[in-house]
Amino acid sequence: MQFAQTNYKRLTLNMKKLLLLTFTLGIFFTAQAQFPGGFGGGAKKITVTGRITATILDSVTKKPIDYATVSLITVKDNKSVNGGVTDEKGKLSLLNIAPDSYKLMIGFMGYKTKTVLVTTTPSKPDNNIGTIYISGSENTLADVQVQGTKAVIENKIDRMVYNAEADGTNAGGDATDVMRKVPMLSVDVDGNVQLRGGAVRVLINGKPSGTMASSVSDALKMIPAEQIKSVEVITSPSAKYDAEGSGGIINIITKKSNAQGVSGTVNASAGTRQNNGAFNITAKTGRLSVNANLGTNLAYAQNSRVVIVNNTTVIDPVDNTVTANNVSQDGYSKWSRKGYNGSFGADYDFNAYNNISTTVKMNSFSNGGPGAANYIINGAPANNISDMDMTFDNLDWNVDYKKTSKKEGEEFSISGQLSTGKTPLHFSNILFSDLYPNGAATSSSNTGKNKEYTAQTDYTYPFTKSTILEVGVKGIFRDISSTYDNGGAQDFDYSQNVASAYGVISFDLTKKIKFKGGLRGEYTKIDFNTRDNGIETNDYLNLFPSAIISRTLKGNATLKLSYNRRVQRPSQSYLNPFRNTSDQFNIMQGNPQLNPELSDNFELGYSTFIKGSVINASVFYRRTGGVIESSISSTRDGSTNKTLTSYLNVGTAQTYGLNVFGSYNPKPKWTLMSNIGLNTYEVSNTATNVSTGTFLNYNIFARSAYGFGKGYNFELFGVVNSPRRTYQGKTDAMIFYGASFKKDILNKKGSIGINTLNPFTKDLHIQTVNNSITSTGTVFQSQNIYYPLRSFGVNFSYSFGKLKFTEKKKIKNDDIKQDQQQGGMGGVQQ
Template sequence: MRSYILSVSFILLSFCTFAQNTGGKGKLIGKVIDATTQQPVDYATVSVFKQGSTSPFNGISTDEKGTFNIQSIAAGDYRVTVDFLGYKKYIVEHVIVKDGGTATIGTVLLQPNQNQLKGVDIIAKAPIIENRIDKMVFNAQNDLTAQSGAAIDVLKKVPQVTVDIDGNVELQGNANIRFLINGKPSSIFGASLADALQAIPGSQIKSIEVITSPGAKYDAAGTGGIINIILKDSKVSGINGSVNLTAGTRQENGSFNLNARKGNFGVNAFFSGNAMLNTRALNTNKRTSSNPDGSRSELFQDGYADTKRSGYQSGLSFNWSITPKDDLTASVGFDHFGNSNKGITNQEESLYGISGALLNDLNSIRNSESRFSAYSTDLSLNYKKTFAKEGQELEFLITTSSSKNTVNYFQRQDYDAPMMTATGTRGYNPGRDRETNISLDYTHPVTKNFSLEGGAKVVLENLTNTINTDTLDAAGNYLNNANQTYGFNYKRNIYAGYISTTASLFKNFLDVKLGLRNEYTTTNADFPGVVIPGYNTVAPSAVISHKLDATQSIKLSYSFRIERPDYGEVNPFYNISDPHNISTGNPNLKPEKSNSVELGYNRSFNSGANFYVGSFYRHNTDDIQQYTTQFDTLVVNGDRYTNVLLSQRANRGTQSTLGGNIFASVPVGKLNLRSNIFIANRWNTAPDPANNNAIQRVSAFNYRINLNANYQFPNNFMAEIFGNYNSSARTLQGTRPQFFWYNFAVRKQFLDKKASIGLVANNPFNKYVDQYSTTTGVSFNQESLRQMPLRSFGITLSYKFGKLDFAKDKEKEGRDNNGGTDIPESGGGK
């Protein structure tokens, strides 16, 4: 840590030294909006010309708010143009940039081009990967193979994100991630994250934002950071839409989008569905346990599990620009996803004496089934007001998300010994979950180079769950087990406030953003004998960035985050679907706390190439880890179970991670190559029960490499290949499996690129992906092999329809952002 701090200090010292030699430079700022809809125009091209020159020497694209900031411009007299396909070019003559000053052209109102032909599609294709000051953006809609799968498949291609075979997601090696949809929380993620990500078709995703060092405006939850999934919509006038369908041997999905906008009112509707067809995974498990009397027990399990998944999402949103400065958006969404599992496991339990002689051998067969279903409804209302002063904004947002979840399970174990009766359990567990978020945010620019932002937020969570458990008796009847039948209520409220500042220092040499967030959490749960105390969290954050020139930037950030245990981790209910592998929650879990530092450098090239390299250091205290303990006999609410591994999460010491990420995108003619390399080393320090709770230190090195290549052939034909490898890594009690997968895709566009057909192949040369892992603990050792069938083939179809209407709104025609008179195309800036 000391060497890391010294390195950072050296970098900052270098900045200051460099700052003393970069005088005489200024910057150019402004904002671009649609003159008709008053909506920001992102990805508009802003070009800077020297007077008399026909070629720009500098330029940039506007961000999602329509703003732009061009740094390091020498003092002089320039011509600036703003251009975007489907709009008239906006020209500003004689923009004067002074030494160390800021030239602004104010708000640019792009006028739609009224001479567009009917049925013309406007295409502004963003790069696949964008590195912004506070996040990395993966534009999924421009990625070929991502469109045929689900959200979980799209995430596999996002830099810094790792997804394993079971759909578990990590960001920079950390699984504690805050997931959002369109910037808002959703209860769809609370029930089962893996199932939720399997239920969102990739064709419905516009982009995925990865925020590894969130600022004070964001919730402090999620020590790994935030992943925001942006669904497709449209703010273009007219009526248009799209249809996407995928049929395959393992997965099917489809989506429908419809957008309509007239003047200052717009409507967006969508429906999407996804289904994973029956998939059979093979499982082998071998466990050896040492008993206190010197004997040895062995358990061998061999079987299979058939899994199906399905789900749908639907949504309707309304946008009303009440005035050029008042915007109201409302949305409602209905979602469903579920899965079913059915399997058979053959078991052999052997007991060996001290001499090694076989004392007992028992064979059995276990049949198991489970079904999970979740229905959720999301509602939101957002009001945003802008003021005459550039950058001054007030925003109010209320969202509420509710879900109804049901779990049914059954397991029965039959023995080959004639004197032993069958055992088994079944359960029916319904539950409800509701979360409401109310927030108010205000931004006030004090000067051109300094602004303040603050806000408050309330999060209200309420969950109820009922556990109904039946046990198989000697007569073969399932009778209610009162010891494992109960219900509980779980309530958690979070009250938060924040303040942050943004400033440009040393004559715009450094851009600095500092923030402080305070959150107070109260939790009430009627678990027997459990009281969860309230706690306060102070979360500071800081970002320092410097733009070396128009193509290079460097950023240093710090953030403090926490991971609150969710209800599934604290629920003391025992999951006994496999009597030899039992799990339960821990109501005494404390929140995990994390401090992280990140340093990144980004460089873009005129050829379209892009390069990013970054490093991070993260230190967690009260680290939440799963721990497994072996029991010769475990008594659960009066019932006895033998040769059991009990898994439970606990706060186990500290965890430190030092890692780096390298991303590169290189176009070579019509070939585009992308690669991402992620490396990290993790150190865990925790008590070791196997050694009288002496401090145990475990070091684990892990890396991930992926490669994507696509080639644009003539006649609108494209091909793409993607491969991903993730190495094995040590854990506190064993090893995690390595995994590798790859896919191919080809696509042909026709009907003036309105329609396309594609073929996709996933792992075509490997029927199974082998997952080998180990778990060790006090007096036991376990080896497991899972064979997951990922091979699949599919066909994708897509079609875009509708016309774009560029007729002006007569009430707004000829008005600028302040309600003033016309601004001529070649006029001057403010």
């Protein structure tokens, strides 16, 4: 109680200091935004502005042209004053347009550039041009892939985008299935994600969520694949991003959009492995837009077989006697999984310069079920009956205000976020043996609670179109508690407050060379209690520089060189000292003494577009200090040796890597793509004089998609992940494959399809071997998991209304290392 009161006072004092700083800077930035003449400039009179909207279609197929480039040029002086690109429906919306006469120039590779005259007036500032048709260029049409759908992979200067909605093999799956097919990512059997061999920060629409606070692998399983629009892989984040993620950032963008009128989507899938359902609706009238969605996921209970062999020795610290034990188990767990999520959002434009939006999102997810195992304990048989239930409940509430000015690109925003989560866990065991013929019953419960408050303000000022300054401050206040059912030693309270500020400048060195660099500072203060040492305090200041320089080459090619420093802070699942004995011979426990990882990343990348083909290649080097990995050791419990799995800062890692992605169209309706990633693994520790040596990891992804015409599409894909090394052992390779067949119906507003995953292999067999030698004893552990992956399913989707995609800037926290990593929701800031 004393700790809680002390921690509360410290938290309140830190919040007041940071909020005062945020408020002061907010007043300054607001004043700057009100006077868009820039630094030192005088006030400008705000004139009435409006918007220009249009729809761009192919003149022959009448299909939308997405990502067409549009420039708005004044007639009187022929200067470009605004511009943008069309969305997947061919829609265009240009905001903050002053009354004048303009030329709208529309261009897209393979099409003739088209110019349209348009005029806006003070009495009629908004002008909806309607539909504009553009025609193909005869001399380049042969090189253009015309499929009427967005490319599955898009290569951008700082990221690679995987358009999940254009990939029919995702139908009927969940977010984990989607992530397994994203270039540069590797996903293990539990659903944990790595980017080029490093830990990543996972966001959903650029924003964190408490739903992911306990286990991102479990949380991803509750997101239906049909809700995912695209996945962005950001390998070179600027200093504007929170510094979390040694490998980079993954941003999952869901199918959420604004539309004039009413529009929505319905998706449903049923199969032998899981069932998904999702409903999204958007309504817009004038300057007000509201949207809501509901989703559900149900996975059938299936037997997952687990075979574990433990050979342990324990050294008594008093008399140095050695006790050896051999425990083997062969059992199964029959877990089911169910979850739902829902959200409601509102967005309102007060005028052309001021916008406010809010979103409330709720999630509930649970899994668990019965299990049984046969044991051989030093030659004596025993058996165990178990049951487990884990639940994740979370609520996120975001409020965002954005102010723009007449000066194109100038923007000021204030954002706030509240996240609350609760993760109750309960398990029970009944062990039958010669010592306990009537059964020895044990049970335990643990409830984790998380509260997180965030305040953030950002300001962007364009000195010119190519010279842009971005600055901002942010505060995150976290309280984590873990309560054991019997109270006492295993209760755990943890507070973490992070204050950060950043500055980023981007400009053109020459017409072909661009530069973007910045610096982010983060101050972290931590208070926590432990069983042995009581209340402990830790604080540290880190600086995170970032820089990227890119050069445009001939033939649509780009060369870039980047550097950034990143951090991984351990989260609740890594820190919680609760002793989880759900498997009473393989105990799990967090470590509150963990330090954060710090990494320096260098990357050299090359990308080009040749006649419809995309090639992206990169080499990188990463040095990470204080690497956090799971660790096994031996412990004595009664008369039996047991293994204890926890987390340690094991040493310093050096990683060299290569990634090559390619996409090729042998025919206009046939797409081939592949991604090959290589990276080394090596961890050394000068304090213990231990080195793992150097090992090579690889992952391969291949895909073939063919459109037969009349809405018929067929796809095949396969994934190979190499054996993965850790400082104590190795996990075997993982191979899986799938196929889907889809037919467009209802004038392409709907589709039906069938899909399969690993149809010729019932179980995915993964073996993990670990060896541990410490001062307390030794452990050899062999674990075999037989995960039922084979599945067949059917799916249906339908869209109604006319969707219009718009992105809103949202607050995001991406500074915590989770159970591999975390996710969230909102609009990504760039």
